[in-house]
Amino acid sequence: MKTADVKPDVFLSRLKKGQSRRECFAALLGALEKPLADFGQGSFVGIKMTVGDEASTGFIKPELVRVLVENLKSRGAKPFVFDTNVIYSGQRQNAVDHLNLAYRKGFTPDALGCPYIIADSVFGTDSRSVRTDFRHTKEIKVPSLITALDHLIVLSHVTGHVMSGFAGSVKNVAMGMASRAGKQIQHSSLKPYIKTDNCTLCGACIDHCPVSAIAEVSGKAYINSRICIGCCECISACKVDAVGINWKEDADIFAERMAEYACAILSLIRNRLFFNFALDVTRECDCIAGNDASIAPDTGIFVSLDVLAADRACYDLLTTSRDIFSRGGKIRAHLHEFAYAEEIGLGKGSYRLIEVRKSGSGKE
Numbered sequence: 171m172k173t174a175d176v177k178p179d180v181f182l183s184r185l186k187k188g189q190s191r192r193e194c195f196a197a198l199l200g201a202l203e204k205p206l207a208d209f210g211q212g213s214f215v216g217i218k219m220t221v222g223d224e225a226s227t228g229f230i231k232p233e234l235v236r237v238l239v240e241n242l243k244s245r246g247a248k249p250f251v252f253d254t255n256v257i258y259s260g261q262r263q264n265a266v267d268h269l270n271l272a273y274r275k276g277f278t279p280d281a282l283g284c285p286y287i288i289a290d291s292v293f294g295t296d297s298r299s300v301r302t303d304f305r306h307t308k309e310i311k312v313p314s315l316i317t318a319l320d321h322l323i324v325l326s327h328v329t330g331h332v333m334s335g336f337a338g339s340v341k342n343v344a345m346g347m348a349s350r351a352g353k354q355i356q357h358s359s360l361k362p363y364i365k366t367d368n369c370t371l372c373g374a375c376i377d378h379c380p381v382s383a384i385a386e387v388s389g390k391a392y393i394n395s396r397i398c399i400g401c402c403e404c405i406s407a408c409k410v411d412a413v414g415i416n417w418k419e420d421a422d423i424f425a426e427r428m429a430e431y432a433c434a435i436l437s438l439i440r441n442r443l444f445f446n447f448a449l450d451v452t453r454e455c456d457c458i459a460g461n462d463a464s465i466a467p468d469t470g471i472f473v474s475l476d477v478l479a480a481d482r483a484c485y486d487l488l489t490t491s492r493d494i495f496s497r498g499g500k501i502r503a504h505l506h507e508f509a510y511a512e513e514i515g516l517g518k519g520s521y522r523l524i525e526v527r528k529s530g531s532g533k534e
């Protein structure tokens with residue numbers, strides 16, 4: 171078989187009745203002796219994850235992260251948890267507020283067993299350019315840490331997303347590991363507009379816009395596209411479908427940019443492992459406040475060396491009866507992202523699913 175035809179392994183630890191999440195995660199780690207052996211003595215292992223918005227509840231909890239941290243420390247590795255600052259409103263626009271939020275949500279060094287750092291500095295200005303050559307992306311902008319990191323483990327809480335439909339490891343890498351400047355570039359094709367017939371001028375979008383691009387004009391909200399950074403906050407904020415977007419072109423280009431960013435970022439890092447937590451799967455991502463209604467049963471935890479295979483396997487299993495991420499067929503960008511990501515070599519869309527039966531064993 172040619173190497174190109176080999177399907178990457180995706181391991182799945184299903185959450186069993188009566189089993190704790192810690193046990194489910196520990197069973198999965200027990201089946202990963204070979205991949206985890208690469209994260210050994212003396213290696214600095216960056217664990218990428220996010221605590222989400224102040225009010226979000228579905229995020230991966232510190233006690234689960236600690237299971238991984240202890241496993242890595244037992245191998246002599248030096249793990250640390252990291253995230254980056256965001257471009258939209260809330261407590262994660264700078265490292266001081268961001269760290270205080272993380273501590274309030276339980277991500278203290280004591281709870282984690284390792285430090286929690288914000289990779290792009292206090293004001294999110296640590297941003298290095300790295301040349302690349304994709305359709306949209308000729309350079310990426312990432313914190314300098316990313317250019318020096320050899321060992322990366324990505325922990326992603328699987329959710330829906332207002333623009334990309336499905337959000338898992340690819341989005342966590344592409345957006346979550348870019349500097350604020352890199353995030354803005356990925357959002358730059360998104361230009362929402364107000365559907366004036368629907369707008370009740372409730373003001374929610376005006377309050378949520380991080381760059382004051384929305385104002386009242388003639389009794390309706392109006393978006394100044396020259397100021398707008400395409401962050402999508404207004405789309406989530408509007409409850410009456412009065413914020414429109416070109417769902418086909420804008421969302422597909424957004425998906426392509428994310429795939430390109432993920433591909434370029436991961437090309438910088440030698441050892442990578444991607445966990446997708448299909449637990450408390452919510453309609454919106456953890457950046458959205460008050461987002462705690464689950465849209466799928468708790469399934470378990472997936473892991474793969476291949477970022478795309480990890481996402482695809484998770485997506486396939488969660489959508490066997492219907493595509494819960496498409497919002498009634500309105501959002502298709504995740505399907506475009508899967509296809510484009512494979513086309514540019516980010517990973518494989520086909521895989522070999524191996525279910526972990528107990529610690530250290532697996533079955534296809």
Ligand code: SF4
Nearest residue numbers: 369370372373375408
């Ligand atoms: S949130 Fe929606 S209804 Fe409210 S002002 Fe904005 S566009 Fe209008």
Ligand code: SF4
Nearest residue numbers: 379398399401402404
């Ligand atoms: S108008 Fe909407 S998409 Fe543009 S910056 Fe404001 S909240 Fe973000």
